[in-house]
Amino acid sequence: MQNFTYYAPTKIIFGKDAINNLENEIKKFGINILLTYGKGSIKKSGIYDDVLNLLRDYNIYELSNIEPNPKIESVREGVKLCRENNIDVILAVGGGSVIDCSKVIAAGYYYENDPWDLVIDSNLIKKALPIVTILTLAATSSEMNKTAVISNMDLNIKKGTRADAMIPKVSILDPTYTYSVPAIQTASGTADIMSHILENYFQKDKNTDVPDRISEGLLKTLIKYTPIALKEPNNYNARSNIMWASSLAHNGLTAVGKSGSWTCHPIEHELSAYYDITHGVGLAIITVPWMKYVLNDDTVDKFAMYAKNVFNIEDKDKYKQATKGIEATADFFKSIGLPSKLSEVGIDDSKLRLMADMAYKHGSMKNAYVPLTNDDIYNILLACK
Amino acid sequence: MQNFTYYAPTKIIFGKDAINNLENEIKKFGINILLTYGKGSIKKSGIYDDVLNLLRDYNIYELSNIEPNPKIESVREGVKLCRENNIDVILAVGGGSVIDCSKVIAAGYYYENDPWDLVIDSNLIKKALPIVTILTLAATSSEMNKTAVISNMDLNIKKGTRADAMIPKVSILDPTYTYSVPAIQTASGTADIMSHILENYFQKDKNTDVPDRISEGLLKTLIKYTPIALKEPNNYNARSNIMWASSLAHNGLTAVGKSGSWTCHPIEHELSAYYDITHGVGLAIITVPWMKYVLNDDTVDKFAMYAKNVFNIEDKDKYKQATKGIEATADFFKSIGLPSKLSEVGIDDSKLRLMADMAYKHGSMKNAYVPLTNDDIYNILLACK
Numbered sequence: 001m002q003n004f005t006y007y008a009p010t011k012i013i014f015g016k017d018a019i020n021n022l023e024n025e026i027k028k029f030g031i032n033i034l035l036t037y038g039k040g041s042i043k044k045s046g047i048y049d050d051v052l053n054l055l056r057d058y059n060i061y062e063l064s065n066i067e068p069n070p071k072i073e074s075v076r077e078g079v080k081l082c083r084e085n086n087i088d089v090i091l092a093v094g095g096g097s098v099i100d101c102s103k104v105i106a107a108g109y110y111y112e113n114d115p116w117d118l119v120i121d122s123n124l125i126k127k128a129l130p131i132v133t134i135l136t137l138a139a140t141s142s143e144m145n146k147t148a149v150i151s152n153m154d155l156n157i158k159k160g161t162r163a164d165a166m167i168p169k170v171s172i173l174d175p176t177y178t179y180s181v182p183a184i185q186t187a188s189g190t191a192d193i194m195s196h197i198l199e200n201y202f203q204k205d206k207n208t209d210v211p212d213r214i215s216e217g218l219l220k221t222l223i224k225y226t227p228i229a230l231k232e233p234n235n236y237n238a239r240s241n242i243m244w245a246s247s248l249a250h251n252g253l254t255a256v257g258k259s260g261s262w263t264c265h266p267i268e269h270e271l272s273a274y275y276d277i278t279h280g281v282g283l284a285i286i287t288v289p290w291m292k293y294v295l296n297d298d299t300v301d302k303f304a305m306y307a308k309n310v311f312n313i314e315d316k317d318k319y320k321q322a323t324k325g326i327e328a329t330a331d332f333f334k335s336i337g338l339p340s341k342l343s344e345v346g347i348d349d350s351k352l353r354l355m356a357d358m359a360y361k362h363g364s365m366k367n368a369y370v371p372l373t374n375d376d377i378y379n380i381l382l383a384c385k
Numbered sequence: 386m387q388n389f390t391y392y393a394p395t396k397i398i399f400g401k402d403a404i405n406n407l408e409n410e411i412k413k414f415g416i417n418i419l420l421t422y423g424k425g426s427i428k429k430s431g432i433y434d435d436v437l438n439l440l441r442d443y444n445i446y447e448l449s450n451i452e453p454n455p456k457i458e459s460v461r462e463g464v465k466l467c468r469e470n471n472i473d474v475i476l477a478v479g480g481g482s483v484i485d486c487s488k489v490i491a492a493g494y495y496y497e498n499d500p501w502d503l504v505i506d507s508n509l510i511k512k513a514l515p516i517v518t519i520l521t522l523a524a525t526s527s528e529m530n531k532t533a534v535i536s537n538m539d540l541n542i543k544k545g546t547r548a549d550a551m552i553p554k555v556s557i558l559d560p561t562y563t564y565s566v567p568a569i570q571t572a573s574g575t576a577d578i579m580s581h582i583l584e585n586y587f588q589k590d591k592n593t594d595v596p597d598r599i600s601e602g603l604l605k606t607l608i609k610y611t612p613i614a615l616k617e618p619n620n621y622n623a624r625s626n627i628m629w630a631s632s633l634a635h636n637g638l639t640a641v642g643k644s645g646s647w648t649c650h651p652i653e654h655e656l657s658a659y660y661d662i663t664h665g666v667g668l669a670i671i672t673v674p675w676m677k678y679v680l681n682d683d684t685v686d687k688f689a690m691y692a693k694n695v696f697n698i699e700d701k702d703k704y705k706q707a708t709k710g711i712e713a714t715a716d717f718f719k720s721i722g723l724p725s726k727l728s729e730v731g732i733d734d735s736k737l738r739l740m741a742d743m744a745y746k747h748g749s750m751k752n753a754y755v756p757l758t759n760d761d762i763y764n765i766l767l768a769c770k
Binding site for chain 2: 002003005006007011012013014016017018206207209212213214217220221224225244248
């Protein structure tokens with residue numbers, strides 16, 4: 001187990017009607033609030049009205065239309081609004097995209113130059129406005145971590161940045177808010193959550209039992225409840241377990257004691273940067289071909305452990321056990337309606353080489369579980385065709 | 386799953402030589418430090434000298450000789466020292482007892498009357514001095530939670546109190562500091578950690594998959610590594626996994642979504658209050674008879690789940706499966722050298738009735754997994770003879 005720092009200070013208020021705690025939590029930070037949200041689903045669902053009603057004694061300013069794969073233009077607009085209105089606290093209502101965008105706005109408020117600098121170099125982030133979130137989609141853990149991923153379509157770059165200052169102070173998680181999430185978004189959310197866990201699970205470090213057992217437990221929970229949530233969108237047991245597993249998947253808990261870089265996320269970031277596809281869908285497509293590509297004598301024991309502890313698969317031949325675990329992963333993604341080929345999401349061969357080169361350039365594949373060259377990444381993308 | 390608030394804001398700095406971060410973390414809080422510790426094992430181990438050396442530019446005041454099952458007298462002395470010396474931050478170096486005592490000192494500093502009031506009524510705790518800890522024993526999770534247990538031998542009361550204000554700001558966890566922990570303390574630490582997990586695991590709430598799977602993962606880790614730590618006290622893999630499992634066992638993670646009161650802890654608190662025995666030893670003695678006593682048609686499914694997911698025990702008859710899981714628990718405690726009878730720790734029949742009545746009075750057994758009367762508790766204590 002490697003040395004680590006674990007810091008997940010967000011206060012989580014979880015459950016039905018948790019929003020009733022909003023005013024009590026937000027009043028600590030001030031009265032000028034920037035309310036950030038996406039395309040308006042929070043208006044349809046009634047959360048928007050609830051927020052305005054609960055905060056009727058506060059000054060609310062709004063930044064709406066934050067897009068999936070949030071763009072640097074939205075960050076710039078948010079920073080401008082914060083400065084013009086002396087904002088005390090940002091209230092992000094939505095999924096990971098809204099929260100990620102809000103994080104870089106919060107940091108950008110204290111940075112005098114273009115906030116894109118903060119995406120390129122996280123060391124420039126020294127301070128940020130406090131952030132409170134109301135989560136409407138289980139996927140990214142952004143509500144409980146320091147990471148934000150921002151896209152710059154001019155440069156075709158989708159990149160993560162991170163800083164303790166950007167960790168939300170309070171996050172309100174009401175599983176009933178995810179009842180209306182469409183099936184494909186529910187499934188791709190689960191793929192994203194599982195990928196966060198798998199990126200941490202498959203690392204070289206040995207004797208990392210605590211994070212590994214937690215990871216397996218979260219994976220089993222997701223595999224049990226996602227099909228139920230798809231069949232019965234209003235099933236509270238399913239939605240609540242998925243939502244909480246999502247927050248824990250990428251708040252540090254599954255990553256502590258490990259040292260390597262991630263693989264599937266940097267590759268998927270290129271798919272999203274060039275084709276603007278849904279992040280979780282891209283991850284589901286890449287994960288299984290990546291698993292098959294990196295299965296070798298050094299990794300077979302871990303893949304066999306994964307097969308046993310997550311899918312209860314046993315075989316005397318450890319390669320067969322590992323392969324069955326990978327196949328079970330593919331079967332699970334298929335069973336929840338996720339595509340397994342790039343062609344299914346409109347991505348042809350034309351940019352595979354370019355995206356492989358860019359993933360290699362922007363990622364840190366030399367430090368991955370199995371180090372990859374740009375040719376390796378290209379081969380994995382070819383296997384996703 | 387019940388509604389919950391999860392708040393575990395402690396910054397954990399974990400690993401070999403983590404103490405090198407001490408000055409960087411403590412300087413945020415001020416220059417007047419109350420250093421709290423126990424009987425002096427930190428002098429033998431060299432940690433005391435390291436602390437003084439790293440903090441040579443600070444004003445260090447000391448409260449030593451904090452006892453296992455810390456007494457209210459130590460709290461009173463600490464509060465006095467804090468006031469006399471304008472203390473900015475308490476640096477607790479030790480195990481749960483030292484940290485628990487430091488928490489109530491930190492809160493007592495801001496409370497004008499006798500700090501025992503804060504143990505009796507946690508609502509009186511409004512504010513506390515910041516606490517930084519250096520952990521030397523894996524057992525209580527006190528380094529990462531809001532709980533403190535204090536004993537008042539005049540009143541024969543050992544009681545817990547809790548407040549967000551008492552949660553340590555930073556905890557430094559170096560597993561090598563636990564290399565010198567004697568076998569019986571290592572084993573009773575594990576019994577304490579396991580009991581924290583089991584008290585949360587065995588609750589009435591259904592569909593609590595996330596905390597349940599995490600609990601099982603932590604239990605498996607402890608069961609794997611404690612025998613290794615006993616055989617090879619300097620085994621880093623064993624000590625690090627036990628230490629981290631200990632912090633997570635009782636920082637809220639295994640408790641979220643659950644609603645009931647604990648059982649074995651309030652009973653054990655009476656054993657310690659009347660006989661001053663080691664907390665973990667008392668818990669190990671009580672746990673198995675309690676499990677047997679509460680096994681019934683309502684609880685058998687959960688005990689069968691426990692047997693399967695923690696010990697890999699399966700049987701077509703769920704009662705047999707459950708019973709085998711309980712027996713495996715007893716075998717495990719025995720295998721790590723823990724007593725299984727009250728007579729082994731010098732407790733005779735004379736106060737069983739009194740302790741049962743007091744456990745009923747001080748605990749909240751009506752809200753336990755299986756509600757217990759004082760007669761039930763007496764029967765459990767009789768089974769521990």
